[in-house]
Amino acid sequence: DSGVTQTPKHLITATGQRVTLRCSPRSGDLSVYWYQQSLDQGLQFLIQYYNGEERAKGNILERFSAQQFPDLHSELNLSSLELGDSALYFCASSISAVPGNTIYFGEGSWLTVV
Amino acid sequence: TQLLEQSPQFLSIQEGENLTVYCNSSSVFSSLQWYRQEPGEGPVLLVTVVTGGEVKKLKRLTFQFGDARKDSSLHITAAQPGDTGLYLCAGGTASKLTFGTGTRLQVTL
Numbered sequence: 001d002s003g004v005t006q007t008p009k010h011l012i013t014a015t016g017q018r019v020t021l022r023c024s025p026r027s028g029d030l031s032v033y034w035y036q037q038s039l040d041q042g043l044q045f046l047i048q049y050y051n052g053e054e055r056a057k058g059n060i061l062e063r064f065s066a067q068q069f070p071d072l073h074s075e076l077n078l079s080s081l082e083l084g085d086s087a088l089y090f091c092a093s094s095i096s097a098v099p100g101n102t103i104y105f106g107e108g109s110w111l112t113v114v
Numbered sequence: 115t116q117l118l119e120q121s122p123q124f125l126s127i128q129e130g131e132n133l134t135v136y137c138n139s140s141s142v143f144s145s146l147q148w149y150r151q152e153p154g155e156g157p158v159l160l161v162t163v164v165t166g167g168e169v170k171k172l173k174r175l176t177f178q179f180g181d182a183r184k185d186s187s188l189h190i191t192a193a194q195p196g197d198t199g200l201y202l203c204a205g206g207t208a209s210k211l212t213f214g215t216g217t218r219l220q221v222t223l
Contacts, residue, residue, distance in 0.1 A: 002156065002158070004156070042213055042214075042215055042216060043157070043202065043213040043216075044213070045210055045211055045212070045213075048209050048210075055209060056209040056210050058210060090156050090157075092156070097209060102159055102162075103159070103211070104156075104159075105155075105156025105157050105158070106156050107154065107155050107156055108155075108156055
């Protein structure tokens with residue numbers, strides 16, 4: 001158990017819909033990361049937040065957005081869903097944003113778009 | 115864009131065999147990490163290598179960082195079924211880790 005909690009674990013939704021994935025980081029961790037893992041693209045970095053502020057952005061689509069709340073939990077919002085958005089979405093956390101910090105991954109949220 | 119290619123993509127071996135997984139890039143990385151991911155779980159960090167030529171050992175696993183810091187290898191001695199999983203190398207900083215294409219290892223009795 002990494003200490004990073006993600007909900008829901010599984011989600012099936014239709015194209016065009018919007019979903020919200022939730023993440024609670026490890027106790028004491030200020031930095032939260034979102035990753036997408038799909039069969040064809042592998043594991044890809046989406047976005048990072050540190051203490052409520054966006055710190056780094058990766059290959060995140062404009063239809064996707066995220067935020068980190070004052071209690072440090074984070075949400076990833078996926079809208080206008082397409083079949084290709086079906087993937088495993090991971091949240092990870094680390095104590096700070098300093099390079100070299102170990103990041104700890106949650107168990108992921110399986111999203112299936114039908 | 116920094117890319118990390120891993121080989122082989124798939125590996126199925128019997129318990130007790132040795133194996134090596136490779137992670138190659140055309141880019142220089144300040145550090146490389148190796149993760150193992152088991153079904154239904156997120157990747158778990160195994161090791162971080164920082165210095166060119168560095169060798170780190172974790173029980174039966176030996177990790178090496180290339181002299182030019184563009185490649186790395188993971189060698190497993192006497193593989194066990196518990197070693198089964200997806201092995202991922204990753205480079206860059208925590209703010210923007212680039213993950214490799216992955217090597218799926220299956221160790222059978």
